[in-house]
Amino acid sequence: MSSSDSAYGDIHRYEPPRESMTAAVAIVLLTVVEIALVGVFTYGLISGWGVASNDGGFGNMFLGTAMAAMFVNLAFILLLYRKEFLPDVMIVKKRRRKWEDLYIREDDVDGESLTDGAGETFKRAIYPYMKR
Template identity: 65%
Template sequence: MADDNSYGAIHRYEPARESTVAAITIVLLSVLQIIFVGMFAYGLTAGWAVGTSTGTDAGNVLLGLLLAAVFINLAFILLLYRKEFLPDVMVVKKRRRKWEDLYVREEDMEGTEIGGDMVEKLKRAIYPYYKR
């Protein structure tokens, strides 16, 4: 088997709980979702937003609340599904250093100095007893 710390190695795997209560709740929330979407679609086709059927401007607010209920309900469905039916998997990923992303060899990662050893040579030329 591969080393536990290699790229892509599964570090922890816990299977999903798959509870019956969560499944029933998801089904009930899905039925409620269909009702909300149906009411929103009917409200759009009946002209609730422009006030033709209600005679007021409150239909626009009602359609906005229905659309908000659709997305909030969908968020709860996805939250329950992710928590109860997807396994908990941790995969090992190692962060690479910046010079590895630039395809630079390890011995060249510091780069080269402009002028190289010219400053040291100049100091030795001026003062011959200079110690490093």
């Protein structure tokens, strides 16, 4: 389908989501793990695991690892949700031409040839005080 067949803003392709049961179960299990990690992290903050004490900073590293695991787990949840439960939609958008990005008028797209303005340049070289 060429760009002239559809108007801007029209839906060009729409594929419904798969909505697999396996992905739903995986998202539920990952959410349970996420809640557990958030609980461990919150308990560690309240208990003061991150405060420098006799453990040599182990509690702080443990809290950092728990937080990293939380974000990685959340990334997998969002990845599964996006892949399995959101539709694949392509919308037709206007593609700008290169000369529009350079703020050039449409009649100046091709530039100037070698002889454009040669007569005016020659006149200025002969009589430099000539008005434009």
